[in-house]
Amino acid sequence: MVGFLKSLFRPKVKKAVSVQPFGSYFEVCGSETLLEAALMNDVPFPHNCTVGTCGACKCRLISGQVKAITDFGYTLSKQEIEAGFILACQAVPLDEETRLEVVSSGIDAPPPEKYTGKVAEARSLTHDIMLVEIALDRPLKYVAGQYANVEYSGLSRARSYSFADAPDINGRSRVSFMIRKVPGGEFTEALHAGALEGKELSIDAPHGDFYLRTSVAPMVCIAGGSGLAPLLSILEDARKKRVERPCTVLFGARTSADLYALDQLDNISKGWRGSFHFIPVLSHEPEDSDWNGARGLVTSFISDALEKEPGEGAEFYMCGPPGMIDSAIEIASREGIALENIHYDKFTDQSTQAPKS
Ligand code: FES
Incomplete structure (x- = not known):
């Protein structure tokens, strides 16, 4: 008992952390994470x-x-x-001194702000993906590929969704998202049941550093499931800006019924400056269907995509479930693509959340 009381008053060991390039220094107490301590110290x-x-x-x-x-x-x-990267919000320092480096993504996006909005339109793209358009209280500016945190009162936590449209230089008063129904998902079940119509939503945006880098290198875009949204935004924005570079889009879906936004991709393809290839890949299409396209895992077609865009230094842009992204990075690295040329956005839902260790 005495030992326990003593331990309560024993000074907690503080660990020193320095952060480059800010040149900041702060101390972490007990089981605080690096991020918690950093924010506490401004x-x-x-x-x-x-x-x-x-x-x-x-x-x-x-x-x-x-x-x-x-x-x-x-x-x-x-x-x-x-390569030594960690997540500051999930890391507790063990040593008395820790040195970190924050690597700037170089994105030129406005700082996030809070907006209010209402569902203006929602329509099904497939049996489990909806295109949801939200009317906002004022125009919102973002960079193609970024995302928003969406919530409403009563929801246990905000959900993050990528903008599906190309941004507008003056901001968009209506923003749209492609939202997959997650079985048992509090937000998506309500949305797909129409229970959010007329409800006031809070939008915190823009966030994220998934965006098209300035380059003339060939692009390989890979989307899985509802991960097409940020890529559509990037591609449509690039088309509008008359970006000229070769591009191959691999789109992985289970069956032909799970493919969507094909008209949009076709329009992008027609207006694209440079070669544009679209390869839909189906993993669970019935053998006896009349599908003549690619079958299997979308990541199995990365070599094909690279053959279509020969040349050094192809850039990868990917959005989809964690397993698809991890596998694609592995394959792209084997194909000689440098890590700094692989950009991705892993999307998560309750079915893919990591357990706390
Ligand atoms: S703030 Fe650390 S992963 Fe999101």
Whole structure:
């Protein structure tokens, strides 16, 4: 008992953390995460979800060891972890001194703000994906590929969805998202049942550093399921801006009934400056259907995509479930694509959340 009381009054060991390029220094107490301590000390550390799913707090561990609260591999790629990247919101320092480096994504986006909105239109794209248009209280500016956090009173936590439209230079008063129904998902079940019509939503945006880098290198875009939304936004924006570079889009779906936005892709293709190839790949299409296209896993067609766009330095842009992204990064790396040329947005839902360790 005496030992226990003493332990309550024993000064907690503080661990020193320095952050480049800010040149900031702060101390972490007890089981605080690096992000918690940084924010407590007014260090402008990039962050968003704070629960290890968005990747916004990704930074490089230069020295020191950390304990991961959840597996970094859920959000970061194996290659990033090998290169020393961690998630500050999920890392507790173990050593007395830790050095971190925050690597700027270079995105030129306005800072996030809160908007209010209402569902203006919702229509089914497939049996489980809806296109949802939200009318906002004022125009919202974002960079193609970014996302918004959406919530309403009574919802246990905000949900993140990528903007599906190309941005407008003056901001968009209506924004749209492609939202997949998650079985048992509080938000998506209500949405698909029409229960959110007329309800006031709170939108916190823009967020994310998934965007088209300035380059003339061939692009390989890979989408899985509802992951087509940010890629459509990027591609439509690039088409409008008359970007000229070769592009191949791989779109993975289970069956032909799960393909959507084909007209939009066709329009992008027709207006694209440079070669444009679209390869839909079906993983569970019945053998006896009249589908003549590619079958199997979308990642199995990466070599085909690279053959269509020969030349050094292809850039990858991918959005989809964690398993697809991890596998695509592995294959792209084997094909010689440098890690800095692989950009991705892993989407998450309750079915893919990492367990706390
Ligand atoms: S803030 Fe750390 S992963 Fe989102």
